[in-house]
Structure formats: structure tokens, C-alpha cells
Amino acid sequence: MKKINKIILGVLLLALVSIVGCSSQTEPTQKVIAKYEGGEVTEAEFNTFLSVMSYFDPSIQEYLEQLDKEQEKELKTQILKMYIGEKYLFEQAEVDPSIEEKAKTNFEIVKEKKIQESGSKEKYNELLNNLKITESDLISYMNRYYTIENYFVEKEYSENREExxxxxxxxxxxxxxxxxxxxxxxxxxxxxxxxxxxxxxxxxxxxxxxxxxxxxxxxxxxxxxxxxxxxxxxxxxxxxxxxxxxxxxxxxxxxxxxxxxxxxxxxRIDELSDQDRALAYNSGFGKFIVEKLPNIISEINL
Incomplete structure (x- = not known):
């Protein structure tokens, strides 16, 4: 159980889900809501991303209900910027089959816990249907997170090995x-x-x-x-x-x-704990968001 909780916590770090909301969705569209260097974000994919966050933490919706429209928009703007940063970094990364396998393996652990929480496989499938996401969406997200985490761990380790x-x-x-x-x-x-x-x-x-x-x-x-x-x-x-x-x-x-x-x-880098990896990720991704992302994003229109 502790291992499962650590995995969920690690996944949630990327989105800072303690402060983001997922609104009641209308039918997702292909409307472009953001543009950045080398790509764009559609309303549909961003809604999927928010639903993935809600899968990992159902309290998101409860939190959202406490916000007014202006607060909701501000939070979604911030999480959209973070999603753009995530997507941009993932697009620059090399494909690593071992990370893809890690995402699949850890998803099965998370899935089993969610089925237990739901009460049955049928209720679990109902959850996915209500959120309008697939298991492939969830695995893709975990693969993206682990890829970016690995990048920042290797970067931090090579630059600050003494730490x-x-x-x-x-x-x-x-x-x-x-x-x-x-x-x-x-x-x-x-x-x-x-x-x-x-x-x-x-x-x-x-x-x-x-x-x-x-x-x-x-x-x-x-x-x-x-x-x-x-x-x-x-x-x-x-x-x-x-x-x-x-x-x-x-x-x-x-x-x-x-x-x-x-x-x-x-x-050694393979001896680093989950906490070490999370700290390296938080430090690296935080610097990226502040120092580089503003120059990568060209347009946001929520």
C-alpha cells in the first residue's frame, strides 16, 4: 500500500494537483487554446489532462466548487502553462523503452488500488467513462512524467553530484x-x-x-x-x-x-531514493517554468 501511495504522489507532483481544478466538461473540441515553440494545445487534450488529474485525486472537483469563475480561470491558466512545459520537454526527449515499461508496470499498481476503492471492475470502468479518459491516457501521462523526471534527475546529478x-x-x-x-x-x-x-x-x-x-x-x-x-x-x-x-x-x-x-x-544515480528523484525534478522543473517557459509560450486563450 505504501508503495502504491508513493507512486501516486510522484505522479501528482508534476501537476501540483493540490491547487488545480477540473471543471464540468462540455464536449471537448479541437479549438486551439495555446501555442508554443514547435506545437499547440487543443481544448480536447487539455480537458483530457485535467480529467487524468481528477482520476488521481477526486478531491480536485470538490476544490473547484469553492472557487469563483475568475479564480478557476486563473488556476487553469497556471496549470495549462505547466502542461505546456511538460509537453514541450517530453517532445524534446528521446524515447526510452525502460521508462515506458515502468509507466505500464506502475499503472497496473495504481489501477488495482483504484478498483479496490471503486468497489468493482464495473465501477472502475464507469469512473473512466465519466471522466472520458482511457487507460492509455493514464499510461501516457505516467510515461511523460517519468521521462521528464528522469531528464531532470540526470541533469541535476551531472551538474551537482556532490549534493x-x-x-x-x-x-x-x-x-x-x-x-x-x-x-x-x-x-x-x-x-x-x-x-x-x-x-x-x-x-x-x-x-x-x-x-x-x-x-x-x-x-x-x-x-x-x-x-x-x-x-x-x-x-x-x-x-x-x-x-x-x-x-x-x-x-x-x-x-x-x-x-x-x-x-x-x-x-550512484541508480541508488537515488524516490525522495531524491522528486527533489531533483521539483528543482529542475521549477527553474524551467520560471526561466525558460515564458519564452516558449507564444499564446494562451482559455
Whole structure:
């Protein structure tokens, strides 16, 4: 069940479905509602796209009903721009049979969940009929999403490989807080550092002195943690510090850290988690929408 939910969540990322609506459809037409570099979008295909979104999240229609016509139009304009961006990027991409197969496989998982939610295969088919979409529409959408996701993952990985570093570290945090000002924290941290340099056990000192609740009881250890998620000062120290050497004092907004890096490696691209891929996609697609898409779209007429 968790795997199914992750797949659905990944698919929904592309459309930001938490803010888009799908109105009651009239018969779709071939009216062109947008033009962009190398292509156009018809009313019919955009309606299909919105129906696909509604398939993955039925609450879309309920959300739409809370909006007035002006708000609805504004939201549809924004999602149309995103759809144009998606379509444009997909048209530039090379066909990858492995991604097509992934889309088909994951769709079957999503489909099974939807049948269970519907109560029967007949009710499921009724859902598709009401939305005026086919399973082919849904698979095509998933293929498009995974293709674009893969593009941005590879781009982000090649340009910022260091961001995919994982490390196992030991740390002692002497916090600056209401009970200890900066001067007092620094003095205590220096005392702890002196004990470490004198050969005292890092883990024991972490349990005694560290103010980090996430690692204190574990001897100060974080295992296989993504370096990119840490504050800049801590991250830079972890990336620069030779293995198994003890750092000097590293100052952050939290206080003073003493760090020892036990292991550090850059993940292979096939080791990236769903979260890694989603973050790479969100970053890359977000930049594309802001920096490049306005120059690609030539006309919108909703």
C-alpha cells in the first residue's frame, strides 16, 4: 500500500494537483487554446489532462466548487502553462523503452488500488467513462512524467553530484540556548574538544555533553545521512573533513558542533531514493517554468 501511495504522489507532483481544478466538461473540441515553440494545445487534450488529474485525486472537483469563475480561470491558466512545459520537454526527449515499461508496470499498481476503492471492475470502468479518459491516457501521462523526471534527475546529478553525498558522522552539539549564551557554549565546546584530543571516547562524550536529541543517545552518530539536507556550515565541514579526523569547532545557528566523519560517498544515480528523484525534478522543473517557459509560450486563450 505504501508503495502504491508513493507512486501516486510522484505522479501528482508534476501537476501540483493540490491547487488545480477540473471543471464540468462540455464536449471537448479541437479549438486551439495555446501555442508554443514547435506545437499547440487543443481544448480536447487539455480537458483530457485535467480529467487524468481528477482520476488521481477526486478531491480536485470538490476544490473547484469553492472557487469563483475568475479564480478557476486563473488556476487553469497556471496549470495549462505547466502542461505546456511538460509537453514541450517530453517532445524534446528521446524515447526510452525502460521508462515506458515502468509507466505500464506502475499503472497496473495504481489501477488495482483504484478498483479496490471503486468497489468493482464495473465501477472502475464507469469512473473512466465519466471522466472520458482511457487507460492509455493514464499510461501516457505516467510515461511523460517519468521521462521528464528522469531528464531532470540526470541533469541535476551531472551538474551537482556532490549534493548526492551521504555520510555517516559522529557529532557533539553544544547548543546556544536560554540557559547558555554563545560565550558559555563556546567555552564548554572547547573543553569537550580538548577531552577528545586527549583521547577520550567520542561516543561517551556525546552522550554526556551533546544537546542534539537526534543523535545524543546513539553516541552522536548519524548513519548514511544526506549531506545536502544539513545547514551549510555543517555540510561544508562534513564534505571537507578527512575521514576519522576530529574537526575544530563548527559554528551554526544551533551552537557549536564537533564532527568526525566515519564514512562518506556519492550515491550512484541508480541508488537515488524516490525522495531524491522528486527533489531533483521539483528543482529542475521549477527553474524551467520560471526561466525558460515564458519564452516558449507564444499564446494562451482559455
Amino acid at each position: 548526492f553525498t551521504v555520510a555517516t558522522v559522529s557529532q557533539i552539539l553544544v547548543a546556544i540556548n536560554s540557559d547558555r549564551n554563545e560565550e558559555e557554549a563556546k567555552k564548554l565546546a572547547e573543553e569537550v574538544l580538548a577531552k577528545l584530543k586527549a583521547g577520550e571516547d567520542f561516543g561517551k562524550l556525546a552522550k554526556e555533553y551533546s544537546d542534539d536529541p537526534g543523535s545524543k543517545d546513539n553516541g552522536g552518530i548519524y548513519r548514511d545521512a544526506r549531506v545536502a539536507f544539513w545547514v551549510p556550515e555543517f555540510k561544508e565541514a562534513v564534505l571537507a573533513l578527512p575521514l576519522n579526523e576530529i574537526s575544530g569547532l563548527v559554528k551554526t545557528d544551533y551552537g557549536y558542533h564537533i564532527i568526525k566523519v566515519i564514512d562518506r560517498k556519492i550515491l
